[in-house]
Structures are given as C-alpha cells and as structure tokens.
Amino acid sequence: MTNPKGRFGIHGGQYIPETLMNAVIELEEAYNYYKNSPEFNQELTDLFNDYAGRPSRLYFAQKLTRELGGAKIYLKREDLNHTGAHKINNVLGQALLAKKMGKKRLIAETGAGQHGVATATAAALMDMECVVFMGEEDTRRQALNVYRMKLLGAEVIPVKTGTATLKDAVSEAMREWTSRISDTHYCLGSVMGPHPFPTIVRDFQSVISKEIKEQMLQKEGRLPDAVIACVGGGSNAIGSFYHFIEDKSVRLIGCEAAGRGIDTFETAATISTGKLGIFHGMKSYFCQDDNGQIAPVYSISAGLDYPGVGPEHAYLHDIGRAEYVAITDDEAVNAFEYLSRTEGIIPAIESSHALAYAMKAAPEMDKDKIIVVTVSGRGDKDCAAIARYRGENIYE
C-alpha cells in the first residue's frame, strides 16, 4: 500500500527529497495542533475580517444575467479582498501558522504575482523576511506586481530556468527550501505540492464556499445550481467547491486555461490534455510528453500557466464530482472585456476563464437556475497585457 498520508483517491502524497521530509512532518503536526486551537482560529478570523476585508461580497450581477438571458449569475467577489485576490486567505493562515512555529522567513513562488504580493503583505504585517521566486517571463508580464512586492519589502528573484514561468518558480522555491529550512516556511500558494499543503491551503481557502453557502441561503433561501471557478493549481476553485462537495445538487465546474487551444501545444489545460504523473511533490495529472518530461505549457494568464493540477481536483475529476472545462485565451479576453463593460468590474484574466464559461453556460440554463462565479482576483494587473493582446501598447 502506498503512503496513505494526504491522499485524494490515488492522488497526492509526499514525493519530495528526504531533506524536506522532517519539515513537512513538522508542518503537518503544527497544523493539526493549531487548526483546533480556538485562539489561533480567532486570530485568523480577526485577520480575515479586519485586515483582509472578509466576508467578501456575493453580488447578484443583474445586468450580466439580463444580457445573457438565462440562469441568475452571482459573483463571489474575492477581487475585493485586500491585495486584490483570494490568495490572501491562504497566506494569512500560513503566515500565522509559520509565526507560531517560530519561523522568521517566508519564501513563495508566484505566477501572476498575486500570491507573491499576498505573501509579501503578510510578511510585512507579521514582521517576517520574504523572498518570492517568479519566472522571468512572468516578471515581464506582471511588472506592476513585481514593484508591489518590492514596495512591501520582499526580495523578488527572477527565475530564468525552463520556461521561466510558474512551474520553474515552484521548482526554485523548493530548491531554496531544501537549502534553508530551520527558520524558513515555504508558503505554497496553491492546493498542490506535497502533503500537507493541498489540505492546508484548501482549508484556508474553504472560507470562500462557507460564505457563498451562507450568503446564498440568506439571499435566495437555497443552494446554487452550479459553482464555477478557474483552475491553475486550483486553490480558489477548491475553496469555492469545498463546502458544496456533499451537496450533490450543486454542479462544480473548474475552468482550465486552454491557451491557444487544447489541440495545440500552447495550452495549460491539465485535466483535458495531461496524464497521471508524479511531480512537485504530488501524484496528479500533468501535461507531459511520452517520456514523462514535463511540458512547457502556455496560457495568457500567468496564474493558470502551470502544467499540473492539485490532487483533490484530480480526485474530484476521477469520481465525476466536479467537471473541468477548457477556456481559450480568446474566450477569456472576451469575458475580461465583457464583464468590465456590463458590470463595471474588471476581473483578473485568471477569473475571466470562469466568467467565459459562465457566459456559455448561463444562456443554456433556465431563468430559475442560479450559478455562482468566483471572481478570484481583480484585473488591474492584466490591463497592459490585454491591451497588448489587442495590439495596443500602453504604459503600466
């Protein structure tokens, strides 16, 4: 029998160098202790509410609903959180945990820069050192977030290896962690990597679905018919799904980045195009070639530009509890512009993948159906890149 720890069906596990084993065991023990500590939970709730601005709004997008002419669309406004994305939920939890463990330094990987900014923010707040690894390609795509991280006191290290994107930033952060463990916590940004990260990050992000459920019951007196979220590693999606997993009437839909299309090599749609593998500490689905070499994936969205997917998503896919669909760059950019014009909300290009699917699904559904789309982040960071996509050069 393989290691039962941190398994979601056959997925998950702890496929990491021996050097890191005691660190993840220590983290697991600390987490198991603090997650049941009323003081820890109170402290975290206070940070969520007073610092991050939770609970985030569940907004009925009336105009969007009317224009699409089908199901009622609610937007879960994670973009309104402090630092502009859902990433802060996980980071406040992990930073607080790391602090309790006596760690003095946070390291993190970042794709779009939102997780890096959130980590730099928590480090500033909690008086910790912070080093963020970011693919060099992404430092160009997300120059504003690089500046924000530096402003917050973090050191940003551009990663030049491989495709110089999120995957390489994760590899480099793992390498850094093996070289400095005793005072350093690796603040992993998604529901991926070795156990206990997929569980810890999911638990901290599950506040999203907990709130959606309460807010939906209050507004509509019933559960939604579908919850839609974008999936890179899958943290905002698992956070949005988690408290609905047992409610079988609620469809859970994850939107992966198809890039230029799942029939091209320029895609990051792991569940649509990947196969089972072992990488970055976990067994899950990965985009890879016939020899097990990890594929150089592509998406316009730096935050979804990752060749794997969190193990719990792989499991929800296996058992058919969640559906995963692929959304192209074009569809996402259209949704980015459409939501901006119809609702006056500029969504992150990552979240725009979820909105793009909602735009396809809502008109097909009856008017008495309800869907919730998680707007995982705000799109200010993406404006320059979208302008470039449309052939317009603007200064960031």
Added chain:
Amino acid sequence: MSNIKKAFQNGKAFIPFITCGDPDLSTTEAAVKQAVKNGADLIELGIPFSDPTAEGPVIQGANIRALKNGIDTDMIFDFVRKLREDVTIPLVFMTYANVVFSYGAEKFISTCADVGIDGLILPDIPFEEKEEFQPFCKKYGVDLISLIAPTSSNRIGMIAKEAEGFIYLVSSLGVTGVRNEINTDLETIVSTIRENTDVPCAIGFGISTPEQAKNMATVADGVIVGSAIVKFLEKYGKNAAEHIGEYVRTMKDAVNTCM
C-alpha cells in the same frame, strides 16, 4: 547478493555521476569508459528530466543539453545494454519519479534488470513513498537506493534498516553543486546508520576536491561526485572524456589514502 557490494570491496569507493546524452551518448560512453579505466567503482548514470528539482545549476544544465539533443528513455536503455558488453562495474540510474512512472514502473524496472542496471536513485521518492517502486525493485533484483539527509535525524534508523545496495548520504542542505565547505556532522549520522545496517554508505553533494573526497572517505565507505564531473562536460563537451578520466584518477587516489 547485491552486485553493488562489489563497488565497496576495493577500498573506499569512488562514484562518479554522468548525465546520459550530455551532449550525446557517444561522449557518455567515452566518459564512462575513461572513468572505469581510472578507478571508478560504481557509476551513477543520470536519465535527464525536464525539471530536476534536487539539482543545482550545473546538473540542470546537463539535463537541458541532453534533452535538447533528443535523448529518451529507450535510447538510454539501448545504450546501457551496449555499454554492458565492456563495462562490468555496478551501474545505477539516477533520475526522477516521473521518468520511471510514465514509462510504467514495472516495465522500467524489469528493463533495468534486463540491460544490467543494479540500482535506482530517485531523489523525489522518500521512505514514505517507496512502495510506489520497491515491490518491482525486489521482484527484478534492482536495488532502490535510500537517501539520508542532514535533516533526517529521527528518521535515520528507520531508513537505514530497510536500505539496500548502498545508502546515499546527502552531505549538506540544498541542491547538488560544488561547495567550499561541508559543515554537517556526518560522523554522527554515519554512526547511527552503522547501528542499524551493514549496507555501505557513500556521501554525495558538494564534493569536488581530492581533499574533500579524502575527508568524506574517512567518514564513510564511498564518495559520490556529480557537478564537478559534469563541469568537464559543460566546458569540453565531446572532448571531456580524457579530462574526466584524469580527474577520476586523482579522486580515486585521494579516497584510497584512507583505507
């Protein structure tokens, strides 16, 4: 009995690491033969992986060069089969879990046995996950090499008790690569290993100079050198074999001084 034991019967073992296909397989063949001629006791053959998370920049570079030239797992198996016509010392593969997993664990490990590979080092398979491959390794007589790190502390006994072939003792924190100093208390780790197993123990990570090799060989049964050898390939490319041969001779002489 494990064929790997032979590597430790000629005094302290010197174990070079070479990435297959860096920059091509004929260079790898020449380098391996030079290393054997000059006293290598066991050779670690790397199967390149796109994202080698335990490697520093030097070995990452070797992986990239090899993959760029279109190397794949079947080509490496064919290469080892041919190499075995001339090379009799133990050979082990060092690669990452996904390379083995994607080939099919049983098919990969049975082919290892078939072509004459004696052991398998997978830096991303810790003790807790070895069941993924261990049953096939047992079935086909390929040793799954256990790694022990400076941070292993309370885990050393558990790992050592089930170790096979040899134990790969990681000298320092961090990834592979040349280091000026190694400060880990390796004596204590080795003595804990000794209390739990007779399987030989070789130290790797960060070793490049004859003096370091000698110091490490004083503590353990063998010394593993990777990045310092790969640097010759980085510098001399197809002409690296002779340089590697000379270097292996110097290093083997150094470890031999502490019989």
